[in-house]
Amino acid sequence: MLRRSLGRHHIFDACYVLNLDRRRDRWAHVQRQIARVGLEKFIQPPAKVTRVSGVDGNSLDVEALHKDGVITDLGYTRFLLPTEEKLFGMDLTRGAIGCALGHRKIWEMIVAQRRTCALVLEDDVEFHHKFGRLLGPLWKRVPADWGIVHLGGLDLLASEKPPRPFIDDGIRLAYQGHRELTAYVIHHISAKRCLELSTPMTWQVDTHISNIVESDPEAQDKYIADPKMYVFQPSLAIQITSFGTDVQKRPSENPSLEDAARRMREFIGGGTSVR
Template sequence: MKEQPPIYLINLDQSPERLEKSSARLKEQNINFERISGVYGKTLSDIDLIKNYQPLLNRRLFYRPLSKGEIGCYMSHRKAWQAIVDNKHPYAIVMEDDFRLVGDLHNVFATIEQLPVKWQLIKLAAYENRTRPIAFSHRVNDTFNLVVHKKAMTGCCAQAISYEGAKALLAATEYFARPVDTDLQHVWETKVPVYSLMPYYIEQDLDFDSDISAASGTKKVKKRFWKRKWLQFLEKIANKKATSQIIDTLQAQLKK
């Protein structure tokens, strides 16, 4: 069996039960992982909160302020991306600790190794296991398709990220204003195309309560309704063009 890729599991120090369950689930498939100590937003100082998160930029690019939990979540993923770059991994799997396995991940690893195209980010799960219309699908083998959705899937439960992808994401998100999965959807800004390997062999375990909510407190966040509608209009136009370009590039690689 081919050696598995590096796997980074994001886990808060405040969530030992999640670490225990995640470890047991991966151990069932003889999969090793390295833990990334998640950033607990609730304990961030005012200075730490604005190290990467920019409130003024948020006001311009998003329809509500980010919660402390969302900021911590974003910073946690940046730690994982930095680990990929620092260790010069060709690619690694980054997982959050609220997953469950519904297939043999070794088949996923083997399929990623045989992909005939260059890639930077591949979604391996979807937020709350939702579905989304598919714009393009390429059969990789008897089990998996490489998919481009009409809009990149939300959620960061599990994804494969290449060295070049991690570098690009770190550069594009040194200062951020939206949730991490929302920024990943903005492929025209990050310059990191988002694919999916389907069917997903990893699902989000919906029995877990949200760590983001727990790390954010109970303060109600005011949403800017018309700002949201305007941003959605602009993003729809930009996303349609970017998705078309991603598909064209992918098809050109597949013809070689």
């Protein structure tokens, strides 16, 4: 059983932020977010927030990745589709391939360093305004069998389902429609599993690592079982859209309004979001 806390206040033995070299604006944003919520007090010294250079999809030779077996035949065929024919949030784009390779880069570091509780952030994260007060008590309630704990995310298949049951106050299982890798906690065992599941690529990376599910009769749904995923609700982190997207096939039509609505829905209302 992996330790869930390393000290009185410390939770994480590593923190990685994925950021493209050309997106200094995003790096400045995430640094402000980290300072605002006092994130470093939750990180066990000598570990500190570590910036990891992302993989720029614009510079990738996607045809070569397909020939090398990194991308499946189906994935490559769908990659070549016109943008309007792609499945939003599912099909590969240049940005989505770069995103997957960036997360794999971090997972390899976590495995090599045998991290037991690593926080991974994307550079468009925004933290809950009460993050510093909420995280510690929430983390103490995380079940010992966790593989990945999402600080938030989209719940794409929640519509027309019963309310999601809670494992404990503020914590529930992540179900098969859970998407986003904006902010999550992972250990080396689950990171190794994610490396196994995420190539060869057919779909975006969060789909690949969410495919192994088990039934939950109470929820009338299936939860992600390997690696076993939990999610905080209300969310402690959201992905904002005002920086644009390189991953999805289209940007938000009204980023400021969408971000404000998501803050209200998740941070204030305690609900979940779909897109």
